[in-house]
Amino acid sequence: xxxxxxxxxxxEEFAMFDDWMxxxxxxxxxxxxxxxxxxEYKNDDYIIKxxxxxxxxxxxxxxxxxxxxxDSDAIITKGxxxxxxxxxxxxxxxxxxxxxxxxIDDIGLKEHLSPTRANGLTSMIxxxxxxxxxxxxxxx
Amino acid sequence: xxxxxxxRKDFPILSRKVNGQPLVYFDNAATSQTPQVVxxxxxxxYSNYNSNIHRGVHFLSQEATDKYEIARQxxxxxxxAEYSHEIILTxxxxxxxxxxxxxxxxxxxxGDEIVVSALEHHSNIVPWQMLCDKSGAILKVIPMNLEGELxxxxxxxxxxxxxxxxxxxxxxxxxxTINPIKQIIKKSHRIGAAVLIDGAQACPHIKxxxxxxxxxxxxxxxxxxxxxxxxxxxxxxxxWLTKLPPYQGGGEMIDQVTFxxxxxxxxxxxxxxxxxxxxxxxxxxxxxxxxxxxxxxxISNYENELLTYATNQLLAIEDLKIYGTSKNKTSVISFNxxxxxxxxxxxIVDKFxxxxxxxxxxxxPIMDFYKIPGTIxxxxxxxxxxxxxxxxxxxxxxxxxxxx
Numbered sequence: 001x002x003x004x005x006x007x008x009x010x011x012e013e014f015a016m017f018d019d020w021m022x023x024x025x026x027x028x029x030x031x032x033x034x035x036x037x038x039x040e041y042k043n044d045d046y047i048i049k050x051x052x053x054x055x056x057x058x059x060x061x062x063x064x065x066x067x068x069x070x071d072s073d074a075i076i077t078k079g080x081x082x083x084x085x086x087x088x089x090x091x092x093x094x095x096x097x098x099x100x101x102x103x104i105d106d107i108g109l110k111e112h113l114s115p116t117r118a119n120g121l122t123s124m125i126x127x128x129x130x131x132x133x134x135x136x137x138x139x140x
Numbered sequence: 141x142x143x144x145x146x147x148r149k150d151f152p153i154l155s156r157k158v159n160g161q162p163l164v165y166f167d168n169a170a171t172s173q174t175p176q177v178v179x180x181x182x183x184x185x186y187s188n189y190n191s192n193i194h195r196g197v198h199f200l201s202q203e204a205t206d207k208y209e210i211a212r213q214x215x216x217x218x219x220x221a222e223y224s225h226e227i228i229l230t231x232x233x234x235x236x237x238x239x240x241x242x243x244x245x246x247x248x249x250x251g252d253e254i255v256v257s258a259l260e261h262h263s264n265i266v267p268w269q270m271l272c273d274k275s276g277a278i279l280k281v282i283p284m285n286l287e288g289e290l291x292x293x294x295x296x297x298x299x300x301x302x303x304x305x306x307x308x309x310x311x312x313x314x315x316x317t318i319n320p321i322k323q324i325i326k327k328s329h330r331i332g333a334a335v336l337i338d339g340a341q342a343c344p345h346i347k348x349x350x351x352x353x354x355x356x357x358x359x360x361x362x363x364x365x366x367x368x369x370x371x372x373x374x375x376x377x378x379x380w381l382t383k384l385p386p387y388q389g390g391g392e393m394i395d396q397v398t399f400x401x402x403x404x405x406x407x408x409x410x411x412x413x414x415x416x417x418x419x420x421x422x423x424x425x426x427x428x429x430x431x432x433x434x435x436x437x438x439i440s441n442y443e444n445e446l447l448t449y450a451t452n453q454l455l456a457i458e459d460l461k462i463y464g465t466s467k468n469k470t471s472v473i474s475f476n477x478x479x480x481x482x483x484x485x486x487x488i489v490d491k492f493x494x495x496x497x498x499x500x501x502x503x504x505p506i507m508d509f510y511k512i513p514g515t516i517x518x519x520x521x522x523x524x525x526x527x528x529x530x531x532x533x534x535x536x537x538x539x540x541x542x543x544x
Contacts, residue, residue, distance in 0.1 A: 020159075020491050021491070021542075024487075024488065024491070024542065025542055028542060028543060053481055053483045053484075053513075054513070073481055073513060074481035074483045074484050075480075075481065075484050075543060076483070076484050076487050076488075077481075077483070077484075
Protein backbone atom coordinates (compact mmCIF):
# COMPACT_ATOMS: atom_id res chain seq x y z
CA UNK A 1 0.00 0.00 0.00
CA UNK A 2 1.13 3.55 -0.64
CA UNK A 3 1.60 6.01 2.20
CA UNK A 4 -1.62 7.85 1.36
CA UNK A 5 -3.59 4.59 1.21
CA UNK A 6 -2.31 3.58 4.66
CA UNK A 7 -3.20 7.02 5.97
CA UNK A 8 -6.73 6.65 4.60
CA UNK A 9 -7.12 3.29 6.37
CA UNK A 10 -5.94 4.78 9.68
CA UNK A 11 -8.34 7.72 9.31
CA GLU A 12 -11.20 5.23 8.75
CA GLU A 13 -10.18 3.24 11.83
CA PHE A 14 -10.08 6.32 14.03
CA ALA A 15 -13.44 7.54 12.71
CA MET A 16 -15.07 4.55 14.41
CA PHE A 17 -14.22 5.83 17.88
CA ASP A 18 -16.85 7.79 19.77
CA ASP A 19 -14.64 9.65 22.20
CA TRP A 20 -11.09 10.41 23.24
CA MET A 21 -11.00 7.51 25.68
CA UNK A 22 -11.51 4.91 22.96
CA UNK A 23 -8.94 6.69 20.81
CA UNK A 24 -6.38 6.61 23.59
CA UNK A 25 -7.19 3.03 24.52
CA UNK A 26 -6.49 2.09 20.92
CA UNK A 27 -3.20 4.00 20.92
CA UNK A 28 -2.18 2.30 24.16
CA UNK A 29 -2.92 -1.08 22.54
CA UNK A 30 -0.83 -0.07 19.51
CA UNK A 31 1.94 1.01 21.85
CA UNK A 32 1.96 -2.37 23.55
CA UNK A 33 2.11 -4.19 20.20
CA UNK A 34 5.02 -2.14 18.81
CA UNK A 35 7.87 -4.53 17.95
CA UNK A 36 10.84 -4.04 20.22
CA UNK A 37 13.77 -2.11 18.80
CA UNK A 38 17.10 -3.98 18.71
CA UNK A 39 18.96 -3.24 21.93
CA GLU A 40 22.02 -1.85 20.11
CA TYR A 41 19.87 1.03 18.81
CA LYS A 42 18.42 1.89 22.20
CA ASN A 43 21.15 4.31 23.16
CA ASP A 44 21.84 8.03 23.04
CA ASP A 45 22.97 7.94 19.39
CA TYR A 46 19.44 7.09 18.28
CA ILE A 47 17.51 9.20 20.76
CA ILE A 48 15.17 11.95 19.64
CA LYS A 49 15.50 14.70 22.20
CA UNK A 50 12.18 15.48 23.83
CA UNK A 51 11.50 16.89 27.26
CA UNK A 52 9.67 14.07 28.99
CA UNK A 53 9.45 10.69 27.30
CA UNK A 54 12.44 9.21 25.55
CA UNK A 55 12.17 8.09 21.92
CA UNK A 56 14.69 5.97 20.05
CA UNK A 57 14.46 5.73 16.26
CA UNK A 58 16.51 3.62 13.87
CA UNK A 59 16.33 3.52 10.07
CA UNK A 60 17.67 0.93 7.65
CA UNK A 61 17.66 0.92 3.85
CA UNK A 62 17.27 -2.40 2.01
CA UNK A 63 16.60 -2.69 -1.72
CA UNK A 64 15.67 1.00 -1.93
CA UNK A 65 13.08 0.55 0.81
CA UNK A 66 13.43 2.38 4.12
CA UNK A 67 12.47 0.55 7.33
CA UNK A 68 12.06 2.10 10.74
CA UNK A 69 12.13 0.60 14.21
CA UNK A 70 11.53 2.67 17.33
CA ASP A 71 10.75 2.60 21.01
CA SER A 72 9.80 4.90 23.87
CA ASP A 73 9.62 4.66 27.66
CA ALA A 74 6.05 6.08 27.64
CA ILE A 75 3.22 3.95 26.29
CA ILE A 76 1.11 6.68 24.62
CA THR A 77 4.23 7.89 22.86
CA LYS A 78 4.84 4.30 21.73
CA GLY A 79 1.30 4.24 20.31
CA UNK A 80 2.02 7.37 18.30
CA UNK A 81 5.28 5.83 17.07
CA UNK A 82 3.41 2.67 16.07
CA UNK A 83 1.11 4.77 13.88
CA UNK A 84 4.05 6.62 12.32
CA UNK A 85 5.89 3.38 11.60
CA UNK A 86 2.80 1.90 10.00
CA UNK A 87 2.60 4.96 7.74
CA UNK A 88 6.24 5.60 6.88
CA UNK A 89 8.09 2.30 7.27
CA UNK A 90 8.62 -0.09 4.39
CA UNK A 91 8.46 2.73 1.80
CA UNK A 92 10.92 4.21 -0.69
CA UNK A 93 12.68 7.32 0.69
CA UNK A 94 11.26 9.50 -2.09
CA UNK A 95 7.67 8.58 -1.11
CA UNK A 96 8.42 9.45 2.53
CA UNK A 97 9.86 12.82 1.55
CA UNK A 98 6.85 13.66 -0.62
CA UNK A 99 4.21 12.46 1.86
CA UNK A 100 1.77 14.70 3.68
CA UNK A 101 1.21 14.59 7.45
CA UNK A 102 -2.34 15.93 7.30
CA UNK A 103 -3.70 12.59 8.63
CA ILE A 104 -2.48 13.50 12.13
CA ASP A 105 -5.05 16.32 12.17
CA ASP A 106 -7.68 13.99 10.77
CA ILE A 107 -7.29 11.38 13.51
CA GLY A 108 -7.49 13.96 16.28
CA LEU A 109 -3.84 13.91 17.34
CA LYS A 110 -3.16 17.50 16.38
CA GLU A 111 -2.74 18.43 20.04
CA HIS A 112 0.47 16.37 20.03
CA LEU A 113 1.90 18.43 17.18
CA SER A 114 2.78 21.65 18.99
CA PRO A 115 6.55 22.05 19.04
CA THR A 116 6.75 22.21 22.82
CA ARG A 117 4.57 19.16 23.36
CA ALA A 118 6.53 16.75 25.46
CA ASN A 119 6.30 13.62 23.33
CA GLY A 120 7.95 15.35 20.42
CA LEU A 121 5.68 14.08 17.63
CA THR A 122 6.97 16.96 15.52
CA SER A 123 10.57 15.89 16.14
CA MET A 124 9.74 12.27 15.30
CA ILE A 125 8.25 13.21 11.92
CA UNK A 126 11.15 15.55 11.26
CA UNK A 127 13.63 12.78 12.07
CA UNK A 128 11.81 10.28 9.82
CA UNK A 129 11.88 12.75 6.94
CA UNK A 130 15.55 13.56 7.63
CA UNK A 131 16.45 9.88 7.36
CA UNK A 132 14.50 9.67 4.09
CA UNK A 133 16.32 12.71 2.69
CA UNK A 134 19.70 11.31 3.76
CA UNK A 135 19.08 7.91 2.15
CA UNK A 136 17.58 9.48 -0.95
CA UNK A 137 20.77 11.51 -1.41
CA UNK A 138 22.78 8.31 -0.96
CA UNK A 139 20.70 6.53 -3.62
CA UNK A 140 21.50 9.22 -6.16
CA UNK B 141 -11.38 30.60 58.43
CA UNK B 142 -11.14 30.61 54.69
CA UNK B 143 -14.33 30.38 52.67
CA UNK B 144 -13.19 28.64 49.52
CA UNK B 145 -16.43 29.21 47.61
CA UNK B 146 -16.10 32.97 48.09
CA UNK B 147 -12.40 32.93 47.26
CA ARG B 148 -12.95 30.99 44.04
CA LYS B 149 -15.23 33.77 42.75
CA ASP B 150 -12.19 36.08 42.74
CA PHE B 151 -10.50 33.98 40.02
CA PRO B 152 -12.25 34.19 36.62
CA ILE B 153 -10.16 31.35 35.14
CA LEU B 154 -11.52 28.84 37.68
CA SER B 155 -14.90 28.85 35.98
CA ARG B 156 -13.59 27.84 32.56
CA LYS B 157 -13.81 24.41 31.01
CA VAL B 158 -10.92 22.38 29.64
CA ASN B 159 -11.52 19.43 27.32
CA GLY B 160 -15.21 19.83 28.06
CA GLN B 161 -14.70 19.47 31.83
CA PRO B 162 -14.54 22.11 34.57
CA LEU B 163 -10.89 23.07 35.03
CA VAL B 164 -9.13 21.51 38.01
CA TYR B 165 -5.92 23.48 38.38
CA PHE B 166 -3.25 21.63 40.34
CA ASP B 167 -0.15 23.20 38.81
CA ASN B 168 0.13 26.01 41.32
CA ALA B 169 3.81 25.40 42.01
CA ALA B 170 4.51 26.33 38.38
CA THR B 171 2.32 29.42 38.40
CA SER B 172 -0.61 30.53 40.50
CA GLN B 173 -3.87 31.85 39.09
CA THR B 174 -4.67 35.54 39.03
CA PRO B 175 -7.51 37.19 40.94
CA GLN B 176 -9.67 39.81 39.23
CA VAL B 177 -8.22 42.65 41.36
CA VAL B 178 -4.76 41.95 39.95
CA UNK B 179 -6.06 41.76 36.39
CA UNK B 180 -7.91 45.04 37.01
CA UNK B 181 -4.71 46.71 38.21
CA UNK B 182 -2.96 45.84 34.94
CA UNK B 183 -5.92 47.07 32.87
CA UNK B 184 -6.12 50.25 34.98
CA UNK B 185 -2.45 51.02 34.33
CA TYR B 186 -2.75 50.70 30.55
CA SER B 187 -6.14 52.41 30.46
CA ASN B 188 -5.36 55.37 32.68
CA TYR B 189 -1.72 56.17 33.42
CA ASN B 190 0.60 54.20 31.13
CA SER B 191 3.89 56.13 31.04
CA ASN B 192 7.54 55.67 31.83
CA ILE B 193 8.68 56.09 35.41
CA HIS B 194 11.46 58.07 37.09
CA ARG B 195 12.03 60.40 34.16
CA GLY B 196 9.09 62.52 33.12
CA VAL B 197 8.00 65.73 34.79
CA HIS B 198 4.55 65.21 33.35
CA PHE B 199 1.51 64.16 35.32
CA LEU B 200 1.20 60.57 34.09
CA SER B 201 4.86 59.79 34.66
CA GLN B 202 4.59 61.11 38.21
CA GLU B 203 1.49 59.03 38.84
CA ALA B 204 3.09 55.86 37.47
CA THR B 205 6.29 56.50 39.44
CA ASP B 206 4.33 57.02 42.67
CA LYS B 207 2.35 53.81 42.22
CA TYR B 208 5.48 51.87 41.29
CA GLU B 209 7.29 53.06 44.40
CA ILE B 210 4.24 52.42 46.59
CA ALA B 211 4.29 48.83 45.30
CA ARG B 212 7.96 48.58 46.28
CA GLN B 213 7.07 49.77 49.79
CA UNK B 214 4.26 47.24 50.02
CA UNK B 215 6.74 44.52 49.15
CA UNK B 216 9.20 45.93 51.71
CA UNK B 217 6.57 45.84 54.48
CA UNK B 218 5.34 42.42 53.47
CA UNK B 219 8.82 40.92 53.79
CA UNK B 220 9.70 43.18 56.74
CA ALA B 221 12.80 44.61 55.07
CA GLU B 222 14.50 47.53 56.81
CA TYR B 223 14.51 49.83 53.75
CA SER B 224 12.52 49.96 50.53
CA HIS B 225 15.78 50.29 48.57
CA GLU B 226 16.67 46.78 49.73
CA ILE B 227 13.92 45.54 47.40
CA ILE B 228 15.26 45.13 43.85
CA LEU B 229 12.64 44.48 41.18
CA THR B 230 13.77 42.13 38.44
CA UNK B 231 12.27 40.10 35.61
CA UNK B 232 12.04 36.98 37.77
CA UNK B 233 13.84 34.80 40.28
CA UNK B 234 16.30 33.60 37.64
CA UNK B 235 17.27 37.21 36.90
CA UNK B 236 17.75 37.83 40.63
CA UNK B 237 20.02 34.81 41.03
CA UNK B 238 22.10 35.90 38.07
CA UNK B 239 22.34 39.40 39.50
CA UNK B 240 23.79 38.07 42.76
CA UNK B 241 26.00 35.48 41.03
CA UNK B 242 27.40 38.14 38.74
CA UNK B 243 28.08 40.39 41.72
CA UNK B 244 29.96 37.66 43.54
CA UNK B 245 32.22 37.10 40.53
CA UNK B 246 34.16 40.18 41.62
CA UNK B 247 34.32 39.06 45.26
CA UNK B 248 35.25 35.38 44.97
CA UNK B 249 38.80 34.17 44.60
CA UNK B 250 40.17 30.91 43.27
CA GLY B 251 39.61 28.11 45.76
CA ASP B 252 36.66 29.81 47.51
CA GLU B 253 33.60 27.62 47.92
CA ILE B 254 29.92 27.99 47.13
CA VAL B 255 27.50 25.61 48.85
CA VAL B 256 24.19 24.71 47.16
CA SER B 257 21.61 22.09 48.05
CA ALA B 258 20.79 18.87 46.23
CA LEU B 259 17.15 19.97 46.17
CA GLU B 260 17.66 22.73 43.63
CA HIS B 261 15.91 23.61 40.42
CA HIS B 262 18.15 23.84 37.32
CA SER B 263 17.99 27.62 37.35
CA ASN B 264 19.50 27.44 40.83
CA ILE B 265 22.43 25.28 39.77
CA VAL B 266 23.57 26.63 36.41
CA PRO B 267 24.33 30.27 37.46
CA TRP B 268 26.63 28.97 40.21
CA GLN B 269 28.42 26.61 37.84
CA MET B 270 28.98 29.58 35.54
CA LEU B 271 30.19 31.65 38.48
CA CYS B 272 32.64 28.87 39.43
CA ASP B 273 33.96 28.74 35.86
CA LYS B 274 34.49 32.49 35.94
CA SER B 275 36.01 32.83 39.41
CA GLY B 276 37.75 29.51 40.01
CA ALA B 277 35.50 28.87 43.01
CA ILE B 278 34.35 25.33 43.82
CA LEU B 279 30.73 24.16 44.04
CA LYS B 280 29.80 21.94 47.00
CA VAL B 281 26.45 20.18 47.31
CA ILE B 282 24.44 19.52 50.50
CA PRO B 283 23.11 15.96 50.06
CA MET B 284 19.49 14.89 50.59
CA ASN B 285 17.98 11.80 52.23
CA LEU B 286 15.21 9.50 50.99
CA GLU B 287 12.50 11.61 52.63
CA GLY B 288 13.67 14.51 50.47
CA GLU B 289 15.27 16.46 53.33
CA LEU B 290 18.69 18.05 53.46
CA UNK B 291 21.23 16.17 55.56
CA UNK B 292 22.18 18.83 58.07
CA UNK B 293 25.24 17.03 59.49
CA UNK B 294 26.67 16.85 56.00
CA UNK B 295 25.88 20.54 55.53
CA UNK B 296 27.85 21.49 58.63
CA UNK B 297 30.75 19.33 57.50
CA UNK B 298 30.86 21.28 54.21
CA UNK B 299 31.22 24.65 55.91
CA UNK B 300 34.71 26.10 56.33
CA UNK B 301 36.46 29.44 56.14
CA UNK B 302 36.61 28.88 52.38
CA UNK B 303 32.79 28.99 52.17
CA UNK B 304 31.79 32.39 50.85
CA UNK B 305 28.22 31.84 49.71
CA UNK B 306 25.44 29.41 50.61
CA UNK B 307 22.42 29.02 48.37
CA UNK B 308 19.35 27.00 49.30
CA UNK B 309 15.71 27.11 48.32
CA UNK B 310 13.24 27.75 51.11
CA UNK B 311 10.92 25.06 49.74
CA UNK B 312 11.76 22.47 47.07
CA UNK B 313 9.67 22.90 43.91
CA UNK B 314 9.84 19.19 43.05
CA UNK B 315 9.07 17.70 46.48
CA UNK B 316 7.61 20.47 48.64
CA THR B 317 10.12 20.02 51.49
CA ILE B 318 10.46 23.07 53.74
CA ASN B 319 14.18 23.45 54.39
CA PRO B 320 15.50 24.55 57.82
CA ILE B 321 16.76 27.84 56.42
CA LYS B 322 16.93 29.67 59.73
CA GLN B 323 19.40 27.10 60.99
CA ILE B 324 21.29 27.17 57.66
CA ILE B 325 21.59 30.95 57.79
CA LYS B 326 22.78 30.94 61.40
CA LYS B 327 25.44 28.29 60.79
CA SER B 328 26.64 29.96 57.58
CA HIS B 329 26.94 33.34 59.26
CA ARG B 330 29.09 31.81 61.98
CA ILE B 331 31.84 31.20 59.43
CA GLY B 332 31.19 34.49 57.62
CA ALA B 333 29.42 33.18 54.51
CA ALA B 334 26.59 35.09 52.84
CA VAL B 335 23.29 33.28 52.34
CA LEU B 336 20.89 33.58 49.42
CA ILE B 337 17.49 31.93 49.79
CA ASP B 338 15.19 31.18 46.85
CA GLY B 339 11.72 31.68 48.28
CA ALA B 340 9.78 31.22 45.03
CA GLN B 341 7.90 28.19 46.38
CA ALA B 342 7.57 29.51 49.93
CA CYS B 343 6.07 32.97 49.44
CA PRO B 344 2.67 31.76 48.19
CA HIS B 345 2.22 29.76 51.42
CA ILE B 346 4.18 31.47 54.18
CA LYS B 347 4.62 35.08 55.27
CA UNK B 348 8.37 35.55 55.19
CA UNK B 349 10.23 37.89 57.54
CA UNK B 350 13.71 38.53 56.15
CA UNK B 351 14.83 40.35 59.30
CA UNK B 352 13.82 37.51 61.57
CA UNK B 353 15.50 35.01 59.21
CA UNK B 354 18.57 37.25 58.93
CA UNK B 355 18.90 36.28 55.24
CA UNK B 356 21.45 38.25 53.24
CA UNK B 357 19.44 37.80 50.05
CA UNK B 358 15.94 36.43 49.54
CA UNK B 359 14.13 35.85 46.24
CA UNK B 360 10.43 35.71 45.42
CA UNK B 361 8.40 35.36 42.25
CA UNK B 362 5.25 37.44 41.67
CA UNK B 363 3.51 34.97 39.38
CA UNK B 364 3.60 32.26 42.03
CA UNK B 365 1.86 34.60 44.51
CA UNK B 366 -1.21 35.50 42.45
CA UNK B 367 0.68 38.27 40.66
CA UNK B 368 1.60 38.65 36.98
CA UNK B 369 4.47 36.91 35.17
CA UNK B 370 7.69 38.79 34.53
CA UNK B 371 8.27 40.24 38.01
CA UNK B 372 10.85 38.96 40.44
CA UNK B 373 11.65 40.29 43.88
CA UNK B 374 15.20 40.31 45.18
CA UNK B 375 15.68 41.38 48.76
CA UNK B 376 19.27 42.14 49.70
CA UNK B 377 20.72 43.59 52.87
CA UNK B 378 21.86 47.15 52.22
CA UNK B 379 25.47 46.34 53.07
CA TRP B 380 25.55 43.55 50.48
CA LEU B 381 23.76 45.46 47.75
CA THR B 382 26.15 48.35 48.22
CA LYS B 383 29.10 46.00 47.92
CA LEU B 384 27.95 44.21 44.75
CA PRO B 385 28.71 45.85 41.39
CA PRO B 386 25.82 46.59 38.99
CA TYR B 387 24.65 43.70 36.84
CA GLN B 388 23.38 45.28 33.65
CA GLY B 389 24.37 48.63 32.22
CA GLY B 390 21.75 50.95 30.79
CA GLY B 391 19.39 53.78 31.53
CA GLU B 392 18.01 54.45 35.03
CA MET B 393 21.01 52.86 36.73
CA ILE B 394 23.42 55.74 36.23
CA ASP B 395 24.27 58.87 38.16
CA GLN B 396 26.52 60.69 35.67
CA VAL B 397 27.78 59.56 32.31
CA THR B 398 30.69 60.96 30.34
CA PHE B 399 32.79 59.04 27.84
CA UNK B 400 35.60 59.01 30.38
CA UNK B 401 33.68 57.72 33.39
CA UNK B 402 30.23 56.79 34.58
CA UNK B 403 29.11 56.87 38.17
CA UNK B 404 26.24 54.68 39.19
CA UNK B 405 22.98 55.56 40.82
CA UNK B 406 22.27 54.58 44.40
CA UNK B 407 20.10 51.69 45.55
CA UNK B 408 17.82 50.29 44.27
CA UNK B 409 18.28 51.95 40.84
CA UNK B 410 21.84 50.69 40.45
CA UNK B 411 20.34 47.24 39.78
CA UNK B 412 17.33 48.33 37.76
CA UNK B 413 18.66 49.26 34.32
CA UNK B 414 16.12 50.07 31.63
CA UNK B 415 12.35 50.40 31.74
CA UNK B 416 10.97 47.90 34.22
CA UNK B 417 7.72 45.93 34.10
CA UNK B 418 5.75 48.87 35.50
CA UNK B 419 2.24 47.44 35.35
CA UNK B 420 3.54 44.11 36.60
CA UNK B 421 5.18 45.60 39.67
CA UNK B 422 2.11 47.67 40.52
CA UNK B 423 -0.08 44.56 40.10
CA UNK B 424 2.32 42.61 42.33
CA UNK B 425 1.61 45.10 45.09
CA UNK B 426 -2.11 44.44 44.60
CA UNK B 427 -1.52 40.66 44.70
CA UNK B 428 0.35 40.98 48.01
CA UNK B 429 -2.51 43.04 49.45
CA UNK B 430 -4.93 40.39 48.23
CA UNK B 431 -3.04 37.53 49.90
CA UNK B 432 -2.70 39.46 53.15
CA UNK B 433 -6.41 40.22 53.14
CA UNK B 434 -7.14 36.50 53.02
CA UNK B 435 -4.41 36.02 55.60
CA UNK B 436 -1.41 33.70 55.50
CA UNK B 437 -2.54 31.78 58.59
CA UNK B 438 -5.85 31.01 56.92
CA ILE B 439 -4.05 30.10 53.68
CA SER B 440 -1.57 27.70 55.26
CA ASN B 441 -4.15 26.07 57.55
CA TYR B 442 -6.44 25.40 54.63
CA GLU B 443 -3.64 24.21 52.34
CA ASN B 444 -2.36 21.82 55.02
CA GLU B 445 -5.86 20.42 55.28
CA LEU B 446 -5.87 19.86 51.50
CA LEU B 447 -2.41 18.27 51.67
CA THR B 448 -3.43 15.78 54.37
CA TYR B 449 -6.67 14.94 52.58
CA ALA B 450 -4.97 14.50 49.20
CA THR B 451 -2.12 12.42 50.65
CA ASN B 452 -4.59 10.00 52.26
CA GLN B 453 -6.79 9.77 49.16
CA LEU B 454 -3.86 9.23 46.81
CA LEU B 455 -2.30 6.54 48.97
CA ALA B 456 -5.52 4.53 48.51
CA ILE B 457 -4.37 3.96 44.91
CA GLU B 458 -2.40 0.73 44.78
CA ASP B 459 1.28 1.07 43.78
CA LEU B 460 1.19 4.84 44.21
CA LYS B 461 4.46 6.10 45.65
CA ILE B 462 4.97 9.61 46.99
CA TYR B 463 8.41 11.23 46.66
CA GLY B 464 9.23 13.75 49.35
CA THR B 465 7.74 12.57 52.62
CA SER B 466 9.19 15.08 55.04
CA LYS B 467 6.94 16.13 57.91
CA ASN B 468 7.80 19.69 56.99
CA LYS B 469 6.31 20.23 53.58
CA THR B 470 3.87 22.45 51.75
CA SER B 471 0.92 21.44 49.60
CA VAL B 472 2.93 19.68 46.90
CA ILE B 473 2.65 15.97 46.19
CA SER B 474 5.11 14.37 43.78
CA PHE B 475 4.27 10.78 42.90
CA ASN B 476 4.35 7.88 40.46
CA UNK B 477 2.01 4.93 39.99
CA UNK B 478 3.86 1.63 39.58
CA UNK B 479 6.08 1.72 36.52
CA UNK B 480 3.72 3.86 34.47
CA UNK B 481 5.50 6.79 32.84
CA UNK B 482 4.41 10.10 34.42
CA UNK B 483 3.87 11.52 30.96
CA UNK B 484 1.24 8.87 30.18
CA UNK B 485 -0.68 9.60 33.38
CA UNK B 486 -0.50 13.36 32.77
CA UNK B 487 -1.85 12.96 29.22
CA ILE B 488 -4.88 10.95 30.34
CA VAL B 489 -5.62 13.11 33.38
CA ASP B 490 -5.45 16.25 31.21
CA LYS B 491 -8.37 14.85 29.23
CA PHE B 492 -10.41 15.08 32.43
CA UNK B 493 -9.64 18.79 32.63
CA UNK B 494 -7.04 18.35 35.37
CA UNK B 495 -3.81 20.32 35.12
CA UNK B 496 -0.82 18.55 36.67
CA UNK B 497 2.87 18.90 36.05
CA UNK B 498 4.71 15.83 34.81
CA UNK B 499 8.39 15.34 34.17
CA UNK B 500 11.59 16.12 36.00
CA UNK B 501 10.36 19.57 37.19
CA UNK B 502 13.69 21.01 36.04
CA UNK B 503 15.28 19.22 38.97
CA UNK B 504 17.07 16.32 37.25
CA PRO B 505 19.51 15.71 40.12
CA ILE B 506 16.54 14.89 42.40
CA MET B 507 15.08 12.48 39.82
CA ASP B 508 18.52 10.86 39.41
CA PHE B 509 18.68 10.45 43.18
CA TYR B 510 15.42 8.46 43.14
CA LYS B 511 16.41 6.78 39.82
CA ILE B 512 13.17 7.77 38.08
CA PRO B 513 12.56 9.67 34.80
CA GLY B 514 10.24 12.08 36.54
CA THR B 515 7.14 12.35 38.65
CA ILE B 516 3.59 13.57 38.49
CA UNK B 517 3.23 16.65 40.65
CA UNK B 518 -0.01 17.98 42.08
CA UNK B 519 0.39 21.30 43.86
CA UNK B 520 -2.53 22.88 45.67
CA UNK B 521 -3.47 26.47 46.37
CA UNK B 522 -5.97 28.01 48.75
CA UNK B 523 -8.61 28.16 45.99
CA UNK B 524 -8.57 24.39 45.41
CA UNK B 525 -11.16 22.10 46.98
CA UNK B 526 -11.49 18.57 48.33
CA UNK B 527 -14.02 17.85 45.56
CA UNK B 528 -11.30 18.66 43.03
CA UNK B 529 -8.96 16.23 44.80
CA UNK B 530 -11.68 13.56 44.53
CA UNK B 531 -11.84 14.23 40.78
CA UNK B 532 -8.09 13.80 40.54
CA UNK B 533 -8.21 10.50 42.41
CA UNK B 534 -10.94 9.07 40.19
CA UNK B 535 -9.12 10.27 37.04
CA UNK B 536 -5.96 8.56 38.31
CA UNK B 537 -7.87 5.32 38.89
CA UNK B 538 -9.12 5.51 35.31
CA UNK B 539 -5.66 6.34 33.92
CA UNK B 540 -4.13 3.46 35.84
CA UNK B 541 -6.74 1.08 34.50
CA UNK B 542 -6.16 2.27 30.91
CA UNK B 543 -2.39 2.16 31.13
CA UNK B 544 -1.68 -1.06 32.95
